Amino acid sequence: MFIAILEDDPVCLDQLSSLLRTASEQSPQEWRVDNGEKGWQIDSYQNARAFIRGIKRNTYNLVLLDWMLPDMNGPEVLHWMDEYFQSPPPVIMVTNRDAEQDVVEALKAGAEDFVSKPFRSEELIARVLTTLRRHHVGGKHRYEPFSHGELTVSPKEEVISIRGEPVKLTHQEYRLALLLLRNLNHPLSRSYLYETVWGQEESPMSRTLDVHIYRLRRKLDLNAENGWKLSSVYRYGYRLQRLVEE
Structure with a gap:
């Protein structure tokens, strides 16, 4: 918090x-x-x-x-x-x-x-x-399952599924995806993401967050074809947007 x-x-x-x-x-x-x-x-x-x-x-x-x-x-x-x-x-x-x-x-x-x-x-x-x-x-309520499009999140089990099929994610990948999905359309700062996902401040030379963002795009199909836009916010952080109405 x-x-x-x-x-x-x-x-x-x-x-x-x-x-x-x-x-x-x-x-x-x-x-x-x-x-x-x-x-x-x-x-x-x-x-x-x-x-x-x-x-x-x-x-x-x-x-x-x-x-x-x-x-x-x-x-x-x-x-x-x-x-x-x-x-x-x-x-x-x-x-x-x-x-x-x-x-x-x-x-x-x-x-x-x-x-x-x-x-x-x-x-x-x-x-x-x-x-x-x-x-x-x-x-x-944070333990209750929720869905966006074909993605379903089960917080108790720490599992994210696509069309009912669980996606293999590391612990940090899951935590990062959970934050983004719970804050759709809302930009999240790099400092907030590092503190919440990794429990530490961002190192000036670290690319950890950017690598994990790249992996989530690929593993969860977060692209325009599937109704998603995961983009960087200049000098701030990242934002996940849903491009279609649900």
């Missing part, structure tokens, strides 16, 4: 970070990030400029966003994300502003939820988990 916090108040930022890390340590295994026992990775930002640099490099499953920031306001950040990303990550506004018109403005700008300060810790974590579950991140 990768979560970003954009909050300019250092006290509140530390409070939110500590709360999420505690929740990560106490969460059941099904809510942990897919690469084992690492829990939730929390990245903190105190201004929009730093956040924009970070989200251009990294993939986040959730963003906690303050309204009043030194260089942009929360709705402006939401509008930027909506313009920059085809599928922006879900956002929970955490702010002192709680008038009805503020809630409406935030939701219209793209926020998933709205939490007023001072927030209640258990309620905030419940809203975080609900938002993640709504976007199919973590939880027991």
Whole structure:
């Protein structure tokens, strides 16, 4: 699980970070990030400029966003994300502003939820988990089989089949394919893929990810003839797209 916090108040930022890390340590295994026992990775930002640099490099499953920031306001950040990303990550506004018109403005700008300060810790974590579950991140649902076209994924067995025939994949190939298939049409950063699949940061000279992408194209027939497009996103990562309606 990768979560970003954009909050300019250092006290509140530390409070939110500590709360999420505690929740990560106490969460059941099904809510942990897919690469084992690492829990939730929390990245903190105190201004929009730093956040924009970070989200251009990294993939986040959730963003906690303050309204009043030194260089942009929360709705402006939401509008930027909506313009920059085809599928922006879900956002929970955490702010002192709680008038009805503020809630409406935030939701219209793209926020998933709205939490007023001072927030209640258990309620905030419940809203975080609900938002993640709504976007199919973590939880027991991740073990349920799902299909796209002729591909069927069986997470419990860690098997991917084409027209009912299991495909022989290495453990890392399966994990990479699972991430791409669960995030159709959404670009995933190289750093996110390395952290989640291999549990480590990318080496500057490493071609491991690119080699595995090449193998998945071939083994899973991820080509235009079969209704797929697996492409690189310049200076960011990779995106798997479904070219036909299902």
